[in-house]
Amino acid sequence: MKFPVGTKLLGVGAGLPSAVITNADLEKLVATTDEWIASRTGIRERRIANDETATGLAIEAAVDALGFAGIEGKEIDLIIVATSTPDYLYPSTACMVQAAIGANNAAAFDLEAACTGIIYALSVAQQFISTGTYKTALIIGVDLHSRFLNWEDRNTCILFGDGAGAFVLQASETENDVLSTYLRADGTGAQLLKIPNPGTNYPHAAPEAIVSEEKMVQKFVEMNGRPVYEFAVKAVPEAVNTAMEKAGIKLEEIDYFVPHQANIRIMLSAAERLGISKDKVVSNIDKVGNTSAASIPLAFWQAIQNKQIKIPAVCALVGFGAGLTWGAAIIRWMAKDKRLEGGEQVHELHDHHFKAHHLEKETQHEPKHEGSHAHRPHNK
Ligand SMILES: CC(C)(COP(=O)(O)OP(=O)(O)OC[C@H]1O[C@@H](n2cnc3c(N)ncnc32)[C@H](O)[C@@H]1OP(=O)(O)O)[C@@H](O)C(=O)NCCC(=O)NCCS
Numbered sequence: 098m099k100f101p102v103g104t105k106l107l108g109v110g111a112g113l114p115s116a117v118i119t120n121a122d123l124e125k126l127v128a129t130t131d132e133w134i135a136s137r138t139g140i141r142e143r144r145i146a147n148d149e150t151a152t153g154l155a156i157e158a159a160v161d162a163l164g165f166a167g168i169e170g171k172e173i174d175l176i177i178v179a180t181s182t183p184d185y186l187y188p189s190t191a192c193m194v195q196a197a198i199g200a201n202n203a204a205a206f207d208l209e210a211a212c213t214g215i216i217y218a219l220s221v222a223q224q225f226i227s228t229g230t231y232k233t234a235l236i237i238g239v240d241l242h243s244r245f246l247n248w249e250d251r252n253t254c255i256l257f258g259d260g261a262g263a264f265v266l267q268a269s270e271t272e273n274d275v276l277s278t279y280l281r282a283d284g285t286g287a288q289l290l291k292i293p294n295p296g297t298n299y300p301h302a303a304p305e306a307i308v309s310e311e312k313m314v315q316k317f318v319e320m321n322g323r324p325v326y327e328f329a330v331k332a333v334p335e336a337v338n339t340a341m342e343k344a345g346i347k348l349e350e351i352d353y354f355v356p357h358q359a360n361i362r363i364m365l366s367a368a369e370r371l372g373i374s375k376d377k378v379v380s381n382i383d384k385v386g387n388t389s390a391a392s393i394p395l396a397f398w399q400a401i402q403n404k405q406i407k408i409p410a411v412c413a414l415v416g417f418g419a420g421l422t423w424g425a426a427i428i429r430w431m432a433k434d435k436r437l438e439g440g441e442q443v444h445e446l447h448d449h450h451f452k453a454h455h456l457e458k459e460t461q462h463e464p465k466h467e468g469s470h471a472h473r474p475h476n477k
Pocket residue numbers: 128129130133134137138212251252255290320322323325326359360387417418419
């Protein structure tokens with residue numbers, strides 16, 4: 098075998114909750130308007146999980162991506178799930194996905210790099226493949242931020258949506274689709290964006306002598322939006338430029354720019370700084386909001402569905418988020434949906450309009466999985 102081994106990208110898949118919550122629905126919960134949200138962020142609606150779980154959506158995305166790739170679960174030997182909002186602290190989401198898809202031969206673990214998670218997962222999977230350790234890898238990004246949002250905080254609850262996205266990768270002795278990856282972190286910005294709960298610093302339960310009640314209530318997403326915005330508009334061009342340099346790819350060779358879907362203004366501003374034209378920007382933020390670790394594969398999947406991405410394509414994927422973390426990958430996309438070759442039905446998503454009054458009801462009562470302060474206003 099010749100080292101490093103090449104990595105082929107074989108499939109992409111999605112898992113989205115069925116319930117849609119529009120900006121108009123949010124107008125009933127917080128002092129906001131559709132106009133404000135759409136103009137400041139580009140978001141018009143997002144999917145919110147009712148009965149769906151992180152594991153369930155991850156499995157849906159995995160099955161979809163495996164179908165696309167024409168690969169069976171038992172062929173997978175590595176599963177990495179990037180998530181900040183797993184069902185449990187343990188077992189890992191990856192282990193539960195492994196069982197569900199019959200990936201009996203796979204190693205499986207979760208990775209946490211917030212919204213940059215899928216770029217980290219792609220890089221880690223590529224290292225395992227390029228050294229010859231594993232042949233076929235499944236990477237999934239999944240997040241259910243809705244479980245950690247304060248639905249009285251208009252600064253955060255308008256931004257996030259739930260979902261999962263996945264890619265399938267396989268070793269190749271002759272071809273390589275992952276042309277470069279570049280990962281960064283800066284923990285000095287850790288406090289800018291965080292979910293204190295359910296870490297050991299803010300546990301659900303502990304004797305008061307050990308952990309004060311005040312600590313136990315910090316359970317929602319906390320964000321200082323402006324500095325995060327400023328960080329992102331600088332980090333994205335820096336990451337893409339470095340990843341292009343590492344790949345030996347020039348700007349004019351980039352066919353599509355697939356950034357983390359946090360805010361359309363961040364995406365367009367970064368594209369402008371890079372000199373990438375608007376028509377190369379891939380975005381589905383209007384439909385799904387910020388789905389964190391799922392965001393890049395979901396945007397990619399949508400662009401394949403909409404036939405925006407045409408093969409062969411060279412794409413710059415770039416993520417940023419809590420940590421702070423950021424990173425980029427230059428990939429080549431050559432994969433065709435194997436189900437279309439076989440005349441099979443591809444994955445389809447069904448919308449059920451989300452009832453805002455249902456959400457109000459949910460937030461007025463204590464959600465099952467939270468403690469006694471579920472409706473307490475945002476901290477600080
Ligand atoms: C959150 C974000 C959209 C806010 O946009 P902004 O242009 O920075 O807006 P500001 O925070 O300066 O607020 C401007 C005004 O709108 C108000 N406002 C904030 N949220 C609002 C909402 N949902 N609806 C209506 N008004 C709102 C503010 O109170 C403020 O009012 P004021 O001028 O009377 O004080 C923006 O900062 C952002 O996208 N940051 C990055 C967040 C992010 O991407 N996080 C995830 C990273 S993975």
